[in-house]
Amino acid sequence: MTIYSGRFQQRAAVITGGASGVGREAAGRIVAEGGQVCLWDWDQKALAEAARAVPGVLTAQVDVADADGVARAAEEAFASFGRLDILIASAGITGPTATLWEYPVKDWRRVVDVDLHGVFNTCRAVVPLMLKNDYGRIVNIASVAGKEGNPNASAYSAAKAAVIGLTKSLGKELAPTGVRVNCVTPATFKSPILAQLPQSQIDYMRSKIPMGRLGEVEEVASLVCWLASEECSFSTAATFDISGGRTTY
Numbered sequence: 001m002t003i004y005s006g007r008f009q010q011r012a013a014v015i016t017g018g019a020s021g022v023g024r025e026a027a028g029r030i031v032a033e034g035g036q037v038c039l040w041d042w043d044q045k046a047l048a049e050a051a052r053a054v055p056g057v058l059t060a061q062v063d064v065a066d067a068d069g070v071a072r073a074a075e076e077a078f079a080s081f082g083r084l085d086i087l088i089a090s091a092g093i094t095g096p097t098a099t100l101w102e103y104p105v106k107d108w109r110r111v112v113d114v115d116l117h118g119v120f121n122t123c124r125a126v127v128p129l130m131l132k133n134d135y136g137r138i139v140n141i142a143s144v145a146g147k148e149g150n151p152n153a154s155a156y157s158a159a160k161a162a163v164i165g166l167t168k169s170l171g172k173e174l175a176p177t178g179v180r181v182n183c184v185t186p187a188t189f190k191s192p193i194l195a196q197l198p199q200s201q202i203d204y205m206r207s208k209i210p211m212g213r214l215g216e217v218e219e220v221a222s223l224v225c226w227l228a229s230e231e232c233s234f235s236t237a238a239t240f241d242i243s244g245g246r247t248t249y
């Protein structure tokens with residue numbers, strides 16, 4: 001039996017959206033367990049704060065919707081660490097809260113650009129770098145919205161459903177290699193992203209959770225870090241629920 005401790009020693013990670021929320025929490029855990037981390041985020045101020053909160057991390061200002069910028073940042077991270085083992089794709093935005101027929105076209109495109117194309121751009125850039133060592137752990141942060149659809153969140157729900165599909169495809173493509181690809185589908189948990197939503201939408205989402213409470217960022221990061229670790233060896237192309245009982249599939 002292998003007992004793992006210091007799960008991330010010798011491991012190098014990129015975390016998109018790493019300046020805040022679950023990405024930042026996961027960064028703290030990976031560093032505490034011996035890993036090296038580069039945080040990607042478009043919010044320069046939040047990146048600086050995260051670098052103070054998690055000493056030792058590298059940071060890069062990256063818009064995940066910009067495929068060329070993502071490719072450059074991936075090469076830079078690989079050059080800095082000499083390897084790339086872990087991707088946590090956590091960057092995301094909610095977009096406006098509105099019915100589909102009232103949804104502004106430019107907002108629809110931006111949500112899909114960040115929440116779906118951002119995951120595509122990032123996975124596309126890092127997979128060849130992981131294959132150099134035939135080892136990798138990719139954890140895409142989808143959402144319960146991608147399984148069930150939340151009303152007044154059609155762009156977000158559609159993008160997150162697509163991330164689940166992308167994860168299934170990529171996981172199968174890489175199954176014969178040492179790279180595992182999984183996603184998580186959290187129900188609502190407390191993080192700064194909730195400031196993008198009206199209270200009525202948060203109340204609706206809380207009402208759907210049988211545990212009767214929102215999740216904590218630490219609870220989600222704990223699952224994410226297991227999926228990012230070597231211990232996650234026989235799961236790939238899979239979708240992991242963390243929803244207080246909201247979705248049981």
Ligand SMILES: NC(=O)c1ccc[n+]([C@@H]2O[C@H](COP(=O)([O-])OP(=O)(O)OC[C@H]3O[C@@H](n4cnc5c(N)ncnc54)[C@H](O)[C@@H]3O)[C@@H](O)[C@H]2O)c1
Nearest residue numbers: 017020021022041042063064090091092143188189191193
């Ligand atoms: N909090 C929830 O209730 C919840 C539930 C399900 C899924 N999620 C998903 O979890 C992930 C993490 O969200 P969080 O709750 O930690 O929110 P958060 O707002 O704390 O973190 C998201 C980070 O992504 C960054 N970001 C946004 N757009 C970006 C872009 N184009 N390029 C680079 N960085 C960008 C933000 O600046 C922020 O630092 C998101 O994908 C979100 O959709 C959140």
